[in-house]
Amino acid sequence: MIYLDHSSAMPVDERVAAFASPYLMQHYGNPSSLHTRGLVAKRVLEEARGKVAKLINAESPETILFTSCATESNNLAIRGTALRNNKAGMRVVSSAVEHISVINPMKELQKQGYAYDVVPVSPEGYVDLDMLAEMVTKDTVVTSVNYANDEIGTIERIRDVSRIVHEEGRYLHVNATAAAGRIPVDVQADGIDLLTLSSNDMYGPRGAAALYVRKGVKLQTLLPGGGQERGIRSGTENLFAIAGMGEAAMIAGREMGAEGRRLHEIAGAYLKDILMIEDAHLTGPATGRLPGHLSFRFGRIEGESILLNLDTAFGIQVTTGSACSSRTLEPSHVLLAIGLKHEEAHGSMIMMMGRSNTTEEVPYVVDAVRKTVERLRMITAM
Amino acid sequence: MEDVPQIGYSEKVMDHFMNPRNVGSVENPDGVGRVGNPVCGDLMEVSIKVEDGILTDVKFKTFGCGSAIATASMVTELAKGKTLDEADKITRQDVADELEGLPPRKMHCSNLAADALHKAIEDYRERHGEGKEKAEEAAAE
Ligand code: FES
Secondary structure, three states: OEEOEOOOOOOOOHHHHHHHOHHHHOOOOOOOOOOHHHHHHHHHHHHHHHHHHHHOOOOOHHHEEEEOOHHHHHHHHHHHHHHHOOOOOOEEEEEOOOOHHHHHHHHHHHHOOOEEEEEOEOOOOOEOHHHHHHHOOOOEEEEEEEOEOOOOOEEOOHHHHHHHHHHHOOEEEEEOOOOEOOEOOOHHHHOOOEEEEEHHHOOOOOOOEEEEEOOOOOOOOOEOOOOOHHHOEOOOOOHHHHHHHHHHHHHHHHHHHHHHHHHHHHHHHHHHHHOOOOOEEEOOOOOOEOOOEEEEEEOOOOHHHHHHHHHHHHOEEOEOOOHHHOOOOOOOHHHHHOOOOHHHHHOEEEEEOOOOOOHHHHHHHHHHHHHHHHHHHHHOOO | OOOOOEOOEOHHHHHHHHOOOOEOOOOOOOEEEEEEOOOOOOEEEEEEEEEOOEEEEEEEEEEOOHHHHHHHHHHHHHHOOOEHHHHHOOOHHHHHHHOOOOOHHHHHHHHHHHHHHHHHHHHHHHHOOHHHHHHHHHHHO
């Protein structure tokens, strides 16, 4: 089996599992308890905070809030800042290629009377900076742009985005779910006010994510309760997942340079061979992509069929942005935003490599993709 | 490979997806039905050969998902050898049932396949008016 769908799910790193497993059954204390067991838990929690802070060069560990998933972090960042700062303005902005967990909180705010503007992107998925400058006004309380796009591999020019947002708007939120742990993210140098990162996107356990909140940024809590996480995000901490996330962040920070180069190399080998297939096109930028990320579209065939055929006949697992595989039967909004027509967005195939992949797999996979495309083209009515 | 169910597809759907029957276009077809799916944007084409009011050959082409391929394959199987009237009565539910079910949001794909077949029959009837059919029958006697 060849797994090339690390944007949907990743295994937990063995070292992370070994590090975190004592927090399931042995050190199960509640960080809020004052006894020894609680204090041990508290220490682990704070260590994890420190490790996550370090990965993104946050000014201090206190800027890191733990949540349960990236969706929660995105909601807290967007709705939390908008609701708390509505006297400063009732406008919110995002790019057209954000994750649904950014878009939906924005739409939720829209229902509550906020104006929501969506900035278009270039055919390679880069945010249109001129339009951004136009859409972000004095009343814009939060702007959200992803660090890297997990569907088309584009790494946004976050420093330019940040400069523009801060000329007028108040806060920049960055969803770094696909970027953190894969490429260097530096919240201070990049000028980011709020940043989402998730454990399971860096080989950590599910059930933990974090939100970086720059000092001075005020948020409204969405989950009132016992006052954990500086009173902003109550709820007993998922110590196992958080400890794992900290360790995963540390490992990713240490290894991302070498691993990034290795993944770039594998992706490079794939790229030239897959583009030799008739009517195959790369989506997203040709260079400067997320390491190990490739996205294609194949004319006249359909993505879910590609996925099923690769899996069933060859044991290769990829993903697709095709309409037929989505719940709504709408093609991916990202593919439409970069200007693809409905039928072009159909034949999408996304490959995201990870630690388990090697260059040795390339010929087998390329051959399988070629055979799959040829077989489906025999059936096509286009 | 691990033995796991495919995204809610029955074994039969997977079989027809992996080994679709009757792929292609009938040569000199007596009727062709082509329908597009407004929901997901897919295309389905069914072509038929009719002899003595019976569908002797049915073929399909599709630009669609796994269930589009499987349902089209199944429709051609169901229609082959049937009279025009019998084939016209094949419903999407029949197709789905024969495939041992489809995930709910994929039911429209079976619509596509059944609609294309019905259109092909309609096309045949338009090309060969009732009268002409009768005349042919008389000539054969
Ligand atoms: S044909 Fe598009 S979902 Fe089946």
